[in-house]
Amino acid sequence: MPKEWTGKQERQYEHIKESAEERGEGTKRAKEIAARTVNKNRAQSGQSKTASRSSVKDKSPQQRGGQRSGSKGPKGPTRDQLYNEAKKRNIKGRSTMTKSQLAKALGKA
Incomplete structure (x- = not known):
């Protein structure tokens, strides 16, 4: 710092x-x-x-407060954020999943 x-x-x-x-x-x-x-x-x-x-x-x-944060494009958590959550939950095959597949596997779709 x-x-x-x-x-x-x-x-x-x-x-x-x-x-x-x-x-x-x-x-x-x-x-x-x-x-x-x-x-x-x-x-x-x-x-x-x-x-x-x-x-x-x-x-x-x-x-x-994130007002202009990601105002364009898809909303919600990023693929990396979803991947990290899937890793914590030990979901199999997560490394080859797309963002939408990860969301579905996590029950967020």
């Missing part, structure tokens, strides 16, 4: 990262989501040296 982050921001980063991983995101993607969220909050509060116009003018990630 960057040394400019406060203790509260580090705790927020860890919480967001863990939540993303629980939702089925990979470790690398979870870290990216958490860092972007914390950095956007820092930009909005004037703590960062450089900030894009969209970071400063837009709603905070907490206010937005």
